[in-house]
Amino acid sequence: MIRLTLLVSVAFCVSPAVLGHDSPRRPVPTTKPEYMSMVRTAAPPATIQNATILMPDGRGDTLTLQLGTNGFTCDIPPRGILKCADEGGMAWLKAIRSGGESSDKTGIIYMLGNEPDTNHHHHTEAMQEHTSWAEGGPHVMIVGRGAREAANFLFYTQNANPEQAVLMYSGTKYEHLMLPMPAGKKSVVSP
Amino acid sequence: MEDAMKRLYILASVTLLASPALALTPKATKDVPKEKDAYIAKTLTAAPEAVSKNATIVRVNDTFDVTETLQKGTNNFTCGIEPDSGNPFCADEYSMRWYKAAYSNGEPPPGFGLAYMQGGDTGISNHDPAATDHSHWVEAPQHVMLLGPGVKELAASYPRKLDPDPMQPFVMFPGHKYEHLMIPIDREPDGTQ
Numbered sequence: 001m002i003r004l005t006l007l008v009s010v011a012f013c014v015s016p017a018v019l020g021h022d023s024p025r026r027p028v029p030t031t032k033p034e035y036m037s038m039v040r041t042a043a044p045p046a047t048i049q050n051a052t053i054l055m056p057d058g059r060g061d062t063l064t065l066q067l068g069t070n071g072f073t074c075d076i077p078p079r080g081i082l083k084c085a086d087e088g089g090m091a092w093l094k095a096i097r098s099g100g101e102s103s104d105k106t107g108i109i110y111m112l113g114n115e116p117d118t119n120h121h122h123h124t125e126a127m128q129e130h131t132s133w134a135e136g137g138p139h140v141m142i143v144g145r146g147a148r149e150a151a152n153f154l155f156y157t158q159n160a161n162p163e164q165a166v167l168m169y170s171g172t173k174y175e176h177l178m179l180p181m182p183a184g185k186k187s188v189v190s191p
Numbered sequence: 192m193e194d195a196m197k198r199l200y201i202l203a204s205v206t207l208l209a210s211p212a213l214a215l216t217p218k219a220t221k222d223v224p225k226e227k228d229a230y231i232a233k234t235l236t237a238a239p240e241a242v243s244k245n246a247t248i249v250r251v252n253d254t255f256d257v258t259e260t261l262q263k264g265t266n267n268f269t270c271g272i273e274p275d276s277g278n279p280f281c282a283d284e285y286s287m288r289w290y291k292a293a294y295s296n297g298e299p300p301p302g303f304g305l306a307y308m309q310g311g312d313t314g315i316s317n318h319d320p321a322a323t324d325h326s327h328w329v330e331a332p333q334h335v336m337l338l339g340p341g342v343k344e345l346a347a348s349y350p351r352k353l354d355p356d357p358m359q360p361f362v363m364f365p366g367h368k369y370e371h372l373m374i375p376i377d378r379e380p381d382g383t384q
Contacts, residue, residue: 044332044375046358070359086360088348106348108360112378140335140374146345153285153303153341164267164283165305165337179305179335181376182241 028076030058032065039074041113043084047072051084072110085109092143092176102173106146112181114138142177150177219311221277231261234270238281238307246270246281255294268307276313282306289338293320293369303341309333309376318353320369331357333377345372 029035035055040048052068054075062075074084085093088107095102114137142150151167154177168178224230230250235243247264249257249271270281274294282290286304293299314330316322337345349372350356351365357373364370 040379044358044377045379046332046375046377050359106345108374112376140376142337142345144348146342146348149344150303150337150341153301153339165303179337179374181335182239 028056028078028080035076036065038076038113039082039084042074042082043072043110043112047084047110048074081111082113083109083111088144088146089141092174096174102144102175104145106144107142109141109143111141112138138181140179140181142179144176147177148175151175219276219278219313221313223272223274223277227261230272233310234272234279234281236310237270237279238268238309242266242268242281242307243270251290251294253294255291276315278308278312279310280306280308286336286338299339299368301341302339304338306336306338308336315363317355317363317365319367320364327353329355329357329363331363331373332375334373334375336363337372337374339371342370342372346370 029038032055036053039053042048043051047070050068050070051066051072051074052064053066054073055063055065056075056078057063071086072084073086073090074082076082083089083093086108088103088105089109090107091103091105092107093109094100147167151170154165154167165177165179167175169175222233224233231248234248237243238246245264245266246262246268247260247270248262249269250259250261251271251274252258253274255274267283268281269284269287270279272279280290283305285300285302286306288300288302289304290306291297308331311333312331314325314328316325317327317329346362346365349360349362351362353365355361358375360372360374362370363373
């Protein structure tokens with residue numbers, strides 16, 4: 001019964017988001033206004049407003065749509081997983097994409113525009129091993145030294161709770177914290 | 192010229208789209224409803240439905256002891272309303288212990304916690320939680336808090352100003368035993384929140 005309630009509640013939260021939201025697998029927009037519109041779902045409005053916004057031009061170069069002042073860089077890579085990352089976050093992403101050493105610099109990566117995770121398993125073993133770190137529904141990632149320190153205090157097991165802060169890629173050089181930001185409208189005030 | 196126009200267009204569209212979102216950030220009130228349904232309703236604004244629906248809902252007193260359990264939850268989170276500020280919160284198990292320490296002037300226990308505070312914030316003095324003169328006053332938008340000794344390194348990496356920009360990640364109570372990291376998570380009004 002509890003499981004049913006959970007499922008129903010997940011379905012409720014997910015559906016409006018699916019209807020009105022961009023899927024990370026959706027093709028990356030090729031016009032600047034559409035691209036900006038999609039990027040804006042990645043992070044809080046004030047973060048976007050002062051961030052550097054980059055857009056691939058489709059010919060291997062990158063256009064700077066907006067030059068920022070807050071240290072965050074937002075973009076939609078070819079796979080369509082939009083994000084805003086600060087300097088530590090960008091360094092970590094660069095490392096994981098190239099297979100290089102992870103940066104020690106602490107960072108924050110917003111991925112609030114991710115498609116809600118419909119199976120509601122943010123942190124299964126399969127996710128750890130086989131699927132992308134970027135596919136776990138809307139979330140915020142903490143990377144670098146700050147994540148490793150916090151990890152020393154995390155006692156939660158992988159499947160403890162889908163809303164719990166969780167350590168991903170535990171024990172590897174890409175170890176990071178994932179803070180789920182579940183999708184769905186905010187709880188409705190009394191009926 | 193064309194480039195300049197485009198840039199202007201982008202700037203204008205960013206401004207237009209960003210401003211209603213800021214306006215939509217809920218303005219928290221200090222109200223702690225006496226009536227059960229109203230209390231629960233306010234509490235539920237603290238976190239996404241996926242968290243609060245299955246959380247335990249409690250009333251707490253001035254030293255953060257639970258005085259009444261209004262809903263028994265099935266996940267790791269406890270939601271309630273801070274007795275002094277009126278801010279609704281949903282805190283994980285560690286964060287509840289941290290809260291208890293902070294409200295009874297104790298040492299934060301070893302650990303690392305996550306607390307949602309999406310119902311807004313009525314504000315607090317950023318140099319000292321006990322200050323009453325509104326100095327270094329900061330009102331945060333919808334945010335999550337990362338709490339505990341496990342957040343030291345994180346707190347060393349983000350702005351530690353007494354008068355921070357609360358719309359960006361910042362350290363609350365920098366240098367104080369209750370320092371913690373605040374991360375805004377407000378979203379576009381047509382987004383998923």
